[in-house]
Amino acid sequence: GDLKSSLKAMVLGDIPYSDLQKQPGKYLALDCEMVGVGIDGSESSLARVSLVNYHGAVQLDEFVRQRERVVDYRTQYSGVRERDMVKAKPFEEIQAQVAELLKDKILVGHAVFNDLKALLLSHPRPQTLDTQYYAWKFKITKSKYIALRNLVKQELGLTIQGGEHSSVTDARATMAVFRLYKREWEKNLRPATASNKKKRKREADDEGTDGEDTVSGHGVPTNGPPSKARFPGGGRKGVSSGLSTIVRVGASAQKTKSTKQGWWKDLGGKLKR
Numbered sequence: 001g002d003l004k005s006s007l008k009a010m011v012l013g014d015i016p017y018s019d020l021q022k023q024p025g026k027y028l029a030l031d032c033e034m035v036g037v038g039i040d041g042s043e044s045s046l047a048r049v050s051l052v053n054y055h056g057a058v059q060l061d062e063f064v065r066q067r068e069r070v071v072d073y074r075t076q077y078s079g080v081r082e083r084d085m086v087k088a089k090p091f092e093e094i095q096a097q098v099a100e101l102l103k104d105k106i107l108v109g110h111a112v113f114n115d116l117k118a119l120l121l122s123h124p125r126p127q128t129l130d131t132q133y134y135a136w137k138f139k140i141t142k143s144k145y146i147a148l149r150n151l152v153k154q155e156l157g158l159t160i161q162g163g164e165h166s167s168v169t170d171a172r173a174t175m176a177v178f179r180l181y182k183r184e185w186e187k188n189l190r191p192a193t194a195s196n197k198k199k200r201k202r203e204a205d206d207e208g209t210d211g212e213d214t215v216s217g218h219g220v221p222t223n224g225p226p227s228k229a230r231f232p233g234g235g236r237k238g239v240s241s242g243l244s245t246i247v248r249v250g251a252s253a254q255k256t257k258s259t260k261q262g263w264w265k266d267l268g269g270k271l272k273r
Contacts, residue, residue: 003179003180004156004180007156007176007179007180008156008157010055010056010172010175011056011152011156011158011160011169011173011176012158012169013168013169013172015055015056017057021055021057022053022055022057023053024053024101024105025053025055026054026105026106027054027105027106027108027175027178028051028052028059028101028102028106028107028108029051029108029109029171029172029174029175029178030049030050030051030098030102030108030109030112030116030171031049031050031109031110031115031167031168031171031174032046032047032048032049032050032114032115032118032167033047033048033077033078033079033080033165033167034046034047034074034078034118035047035070035072035073035074035080036070036072036073036074037066037068037069037070037071038071039071040071040072041070041071041072041074044118045064045066045068045070046064046091046118046119047063047064047066047073047078047080047088048063048078048079048080048084048167049061049062049064049098049119049167050166050167050168050170050171051098051101051102051171052168052171052175053175054175056172056175056176058168059101060094060097060098060101061167061168062089062094062097063080063084063085063087063089064088064089064090064091064094065088065089065090065091066085066088067091070082070085076163076164077165078164078165079164079165079166079167094119095119095120095121098119098121099121102121102123104127105127106127106128106189107123107127107128107129108129108131108174108175108178109128109129109130109131109174110130110131110132110148110151110170110174110177111132112128112130112215113130113216116215116216117216122215122216123214123215124214124215125214125215126189126190127189128215129178129185129186129189130215131148131151131174131177131178132146132148132151134185134188135151135177137188138181138184140154140155140181141154148160148161148170148173148174149161151177152173152176152177155177155180156173156177156180158173160173
């Protein structure tokens with residue numbers, strides 16, 4: 001119908017935006033792209049972050065400066081090239097911008113825990129909507145881990161990721177799927193209360209997450225300070241940012257210990273695609 005036609009145009013970036021439609025609004029969709037570092041480029045490192053609003057208007061689209069030599073830009077998948085690094089910004093700067101934009105917002109993403117893990121961020125569970133999980137939960141797909149491109153093809157009849165990926169296109173596509181089922185899916189978003197914690201724990205088991213009141217993908221606990229671990233360039237410390245937990249470089253980097261070096265790169269990106 002008309003909704004699907006307008007959502008297709010949004011995904012393809014074919015619609016003009018009014019000044020009002022360019023404002024952040026209540027809903028933001030997040031998508032990230034990775035490049036390969038380490039031996040044979042087998043480890044994933046965050047390279048591009050995109051956030052779009054309900055109408056698909058870009059709120060943030062930044063490249064992330066790499067601390068290690070990039071072995072494989074994975075351009076055929078990531079759309080990222082060496083020349084993009086000229087305008088790249090430090091991880092901490094982009095992380096802070098994303099955390100600020102996400103304050104009090106409904107976060108929409110596809111296997112969004114992967115994106116949060118890459119950003120070392122958490123977001124309140126009642127304000128997080130994962131299109132991969134919801135598509136399975138509401139029986140739109142039989143697959144628990146449907147790739148975004150397959151879900152978009154099925155629901156919108158639109159082919160994305162035919163060549164290089166664009167995190168802006170993927171974020172718009174994720175928002176489009178959410179908008180198709182917004183009324184039904186939003187009923188499942190509810191505030192954290194004692195009465196629904198048991199149900200949320202059961203859902204968390206289905207999602208493969210921890211059942212806490214935040215979604216993070218990297219183990220930042222909801223209660224108390226985050227446990228320390230290492231990531232490129234130094235240690236980390238938890239910083240409260242409204243309703244989200246930010247994790248960033250700390251001054252005591254050399255004193256920080258981790259049982260698993262390089263955990264920040266070991267991202268299950270295959271679930272997203």
